[in-house]
Amino acid sequence: MAAGPADPRGALRSTPNSSGTPAGDGLPQQPRRAAASPAASASADAEHSQPHSPSPEPVRPSGAPAGDERRSGQPRPTGQPTAMRRDGDRLRFVGAATRRIARGIDLDEIVMGLCRATVPTFSDAILVYLREPLPVGDERPLGPMVLRLRRSDRIPDAVEDLDTDGVQPTVLVPPIELAPDSTELCEVRAGGALAEVLRGVRPVFADSPAALAALPELLGGDRSVPTGRRAILAPLRGRRRVIGAAVFLRQPNRSAFDADDLLVAGQLATHSALGIDKAMLYGREAYIADELQRTMLPETLPRPTGVRLASRYLPAAETARVGGDWYDAIPLPGSRVALVVGDVMGHSMTSAAIMGQLRTTAQTLAGLDLPPQEVLHHLDEQAQRLGTDRMATCLYAVYDPVAHRITIANAGHPPPIMLHLGGRAEVLRVPPGAPIGVGGVDFEAVELDAPAGATLLLYTDGLVESRLRDVWTGIEQLRERLAATAQLTGPDHSPPLEALCDDVLDMLGPGDRDDDIALLAARFDGIAPSDVAYWTLDPEDAAPGRARRLARSALTRWGLEEMTDSVELLVSEVVTNAVRYASRPVTLRLLRTDVLRCEVGDDVPQLPRQRNARATDEGGRGLFLVNRLTRRWGATRLSTGKVVWFELARPAGDHTPHGD
Numbered sequence: 092m093a094a095g096p097a098d099p100r101g102a103l104r105s106t107p108n109s110s111g112t113p114a115g116d117g118l119p120q121q122p123r124r125a126a127a128s129p130a131a132s133a134s135a136d137a138e139h140s141q142p143h144s145p146s147p148e149p150v151r152p153s154g155a156p157a158g159d160e161r162r163s164g165q166p167r168p169t170g171q172p173t174a175m176r177r178d179g180d181r182l183r184f185v186g187a188a189t190r191r192i193a194r195g196i197d198l199d200e201i202v203m204g205l206c207r208a209t210v211p212t213f214s215d216a217i218l219v220y221l222r223e224p225l226p227v228g229d230e231r232p233l234g235p236m237v238l239r240l241r242r243s244d245r246i247p248d249a250v251e252d253l254d255t256d257g258v259q260p261t262v263l264v265p266p267i268e269l270a271p272d273s274t275e276l277c278e279v280r281a282g283g284a285l286a287e288v289l290r291g292v293r294p295v296f297a298d299s300p301a302a303l304a305a306l307p308e309l310l311g312g313d314r315s316v317p318t319g320r321r322a323i324l325a326p327l328r329g330r331r332r333v334i335g336a337a338v339f340l341r342q343p344n345r346s347a348f349d350a351d352d353l354l355v356a357g358q359l360a361t362h363s364a365l366g367i368d369k370a371m372l373y374g375r376e377a378y379i380a381d382e383l384q385r386t387m388l389p390e391t392l393p394r395p396t397g398v399r400l401a402s403r404y405l406p407a408a409e410t411a412r413v414g415g416d417w418y419d420a421i422p423l424p425g426s427r428v429a430l431v432v433g434d435v436m437g438h439s440m441t442s443a444a445i446m447g448q449l450r451t452t453a454q455t456l457a458g459l460d461l462p463p464q465e466v467l468h469h470l471d472e473q474a475q476r477l478g479t480d481r482m483a484t485c486l487y488a489v490y491d492p493v494a495h496r497i498t499i500a501n502a503g504h505p506p507p508i509m510l511h512l513g514g515r516a517e518v519l520r521v522p523p524g525a526p527i528g529v530g531g532v533d534f535e536a537v538e539l540d541a542p543a544g545a546t547l548l549l550y551t552d553g554l555v556e557s558r559l560r561d562v563w564t565g566i567e568q569l570r571e572r573l574a575a576t577a578q579l580t581g582p583d584h585s586p587p588l589e590a591l592c593d594d595v596l597d598m599l600g601p602g603d604r605d606d607d608i609a610l611l612a613a614r615f616d617g618i619a620p621s622d623v624a625y626w627t628l629d630p631e632d633a634a635p636g637r638a639r640r641l642a643r644s645a646l647t648r649w650g651l652e653e654m655t656d657s658v659e660l661l662v663s664e665v666v667t668n669a670v671r672y673a674s675r676p677v678t679l680r681l682l683r684t685d686v687l688r689c690e691v692g693d694d695v696p697q698l699p700r701q702r703n704a705r706a707t708d709e710g711g712r713g714l715f716l717v718n719r720l721t722r723r724w725g726a727t728r729l730s731t732g733k734v735v736w737f738e739l740a741r742p743a744g745d746h747t748p749h750g751d
Contacts, residue, residue, distance in 0.1 A: 184212065185355055189362045197374065198225075201366040205337070205359060206244040213355065214323075214339040216245040220309065221327070221335035223276065227371045236286070238309070238335060240275040277309055285309055289326045289333045294356045296348065297322035309336065320347040325360035329368035337363070380413045380440065387447045388609075392420050395428040396684045397492025399614040401588040403596060407438045407553070407607045414438030414607035415446040415483065416551045421457040424727040424734040425690060426492055426682060429457045430613055432549040433485035433527075434504065438607050445481055449473065449527070453487070460729045463487045463500035464534040467527065471502070474528035482528040486521075486549060490541055492618045493682075497547070500536040502527045505552050505562060508570055512544035512585060514577035516570045543617040544585050548573065548595070553606030572598050588614050622649075622683040628666065630673040630693075638666040638679055642689075645681050653742050654687060657720055662689060664713035665735050669693040673732075686722060686738045694732040 188208035195201035206217050223239035279286050284304030288295060295302045302324050309324070321343065327335040337360055341348065348356075384406070392400040400420050407414055415435025422428055431453055435446045452473045456466045466487050474481045484504040490497045499507070499519065503526035509517045519539060525532040541547070548569075555565025576594050580586045586594075592612055599608075624645040628634040639659040646655050662679070669677045673693040682688040699714055717724050717737055724737035 181351060181355055185358050188213075188359060192359070192362050192366050195366060196370060198367060198370045201363060201370055202242050204366075205363045206242055209339065209359065210244045211246040213352070213359075215342045215345065216243070216340040218243045218310075218338040218340075219327075219335065220277065220337070221367070222333075225334060225367070225371055226332065227375045235281065236279040236289075236333075238277045238279060240277075241335070275311075277311070280308070283308060288324060289336060292326050292328050292333070294323050294325035294353050294360065296320045296353065297324065306338070309338070320349070323348055323353060323356045325356045327360050327364040327367070329364045334364055334367060380443075383440065383443050383447075384413045387443055387450065388417060389419060393422050393428070395420070395422045395492075396426045396682065396688070397616050397618045398428055398490055399588055399616065401592050401612045403592050403608070403610040405553075405596065405608040413440055413443040415442035416553065416607045416609035417446050417450050418549065418609045418611040419450060419453065420611065420613075421454055423457065423489065424460060424692075424729060424736070425680075426618065426684075426688065428490050428492075428613075429463075430488045430490060430547070430549060430611060431457075431485065432504070432551060432609055432611050433483055434551040434553075434609070435481075435483040445474075445477060445483070448477060449483060449485070453485075458727070460727065462536060463489055463498055464536040467500050467502045467524070467534040471527045471530060471532070471534075475530050480528075482526050484526050484552075488547070488549070490547075490613065490615065492616070493623055495541050495543065495615070495617045496538055497541040497615075498536050498538045500524070500534050502534060505550065505555060505566060507550075508548045508566075508573060509539075509541075510546040510548065510573045510577055510585075510591075511542065513582045514574060516574040516577070518566060518570055541615045541617070543615055545615050546585060546588070546591065547613045547615065549611040549613075550595075551607070551609045553608040554595070554599070554610060556606070568598065569595065585614060588612055618682060618684060624681040626679045628670070628677045628679055630670040630675070630677055632670075634670045634677060635663045635667045638662050641679065642681060649683050651683075651687065651741065654739060657739065658687070658689070661717055661720060661737060661739075662691075664716055665689070665691045665737070668699060668713055669695075669735070672697075683741075685741070687741055688736060688738045690734050690736040692729070692732060692734045696728055696732055698726045698728060698733055699735060 220238040486504040721737040
């Protein structure tokens with residue numbers, strides 16, 4: 092941010108920072124025309140005392156001897172900052188200033204720390220320029236160096252005093268009339284004076300030959316440059332390259348900078364540049380961690396038939412934003428859905444990388460339609476291939492909305508909780524199993540009822556375990572919380588799914604965030620038996636004709652006669668492809684939900700592929716018709732063969748409720 096316009100009398104003003112407070116806020120704000128006693132300055136605490144640079148003695152009344160204030164015991168009039176008369180004063184100032192700069196974590200905090208540590212104690216104004224864009228780590232900047240005015244601070248309004256000669260003080264820097272949200276760029280010319288000063292790294296006075304040519308290039312040709320030793324140009328050099336520059340300025344009624352002040356400016360510039368380097372590296376690491384975690388978890392949850400889903404993920408802390416917790420929902424053939432939640436030990440980049448590999452493996456295994464216990468067995472083998480110390484817990488469940496059943500296998504994970512429609516919360520009894528990565532263990536699956544209106548809650552141990560409670564105490568508290576939430580909505584209505592997730596997370600107290608948390612909630616709506624039509628067809632030439640007649644009768648029963656022609660055509664094409672190669676009976680199933688879904692299963696594992704038939708070909712157009720006439724279609728390989736399915740949108744005027 093640029094400095095504000097100068098006072099008509101020449102006094103520099105303070106430019107408000109981004110929060111609206113004066114730039115000098117946070118350090119002692121002394122007026123410019125008086126000095127406190129040296130003893131008081133020397134006895135101030137090193138953290139808060141900011142010793143000041145040499146300044147001229149205050150104006151004495153005509154005829155008053157020097158030192159009259161001390162002999163009379165009367166305090167000096169307030170005004171100018173105290174001089175740093177001893178090396179100890181400068182050391183205390185540099186120590187306090189560098190500590191203030193080091194407290195900053197991000198870029199703005201470090202630059203603000205530099206400004207507030209130096210104004211008005213060391214200088215009356217400061218301009219901080221940084222490269223645009225700032226390089227990070229070993230990055231090699233492309234193109235010429237461009238400096239952007241990042242921040243400029245000035246001392247507050249001064250009192251109406253004259254300088255030592257009784258003349259109105261002159262303006263040190265002409266008004267920098269920039270809008271508060273505007274930017275000022277300076278391109279550093281290769282081989283120019285500014286480039287030479289920045290390459291030299293050491294601070295220089297404004298009256299040095301190098302600075303006389305460099306300052307106009309940096310500040311702009313329309314601004315006058317301070318003369319004498321009332322300005323210091325200090326390059327900001329990070330670990331590998333120059334990343335900016337700082338300009339320290341003093342009023343004419345204050346003593347000029349000396350050689351010791353040049354050393355102080357160099358130390359401040361060095362600490363600030365290293366802090367900026369640190370902030371950029373930290374910001375890059377946080378960005379990478381956020382992106383890694385975001386890509387490891389599903390961006391959106393699917394919307395499978397017969398179940399509604401909601402999820403939450405909370406990192407362990409702002410400083411540990413990655414972890415090994417994950418969740419997933421994977422659509423399966425037959426309108427089923429796999430619900431997965433897992434937890435790799437630790438919350439680091441390594442844990443997140445292992446989690447990503449296990450999640451990818453679980454998705455691949457789910458696509459093969461393996462039983463839950465087999466999925467965990469293969470995950471266990473994969474974890475052992477990744478390393479001997481790669482341990483994780485996982486719970487894998489498959490929900491069938493047609494059968495209203497759920498099959499669950501567990502690998503050392505906390506048990507899920509089922510919230511029934513009447514408000515009863517139940518901790519499901521599933522075999523605990525051994526964690527993934529142990530090796531040489533068998534996993535067991537159990538099949539349970541999943542009634543319509545019930546809610547299944549899958550979670551990681553970060554939700555129920557902390558320093559203040561063990562895991563079983565936390566599970567019981569979670570069960571009670573779910574039951575209490577369900578009581579608020581009544582026995583005939585399930586609580587809203589998103590609100591239920593938020594309410595579950597509200598149970599976390601101040602000491603309950605020791606680990607990251609993954610939460611997956613599934614509301615079972617199911618598919619009513621009256622919305623399902625299922626048949627078995629022998630693999631013979633008459634099968635397509637029988638399939639057309641069966642589909643027509645189901646559509647008539649459901650009041651979907653408008654869809655008869657297209658459904659008969661598509662069913663005939665898919666069943667024809669199935670019976671051509673099948674050796675066992677072919678299955679045909681129609682599902683009426685928000686769409687009409689048709690599924691044809693056979694015992695041939697090869698998946699069909701759409702191809703472009705030539706004009707002279709007699710076949711090869713079946714899947715082309717399926718692709719053109721359906722809303723969606725696909726084929727999924729099973730352990731016993733495959734399923735080819737397609738979906739058609741129901742007519743716009745059809746509002747028949749499911750189950751009728």
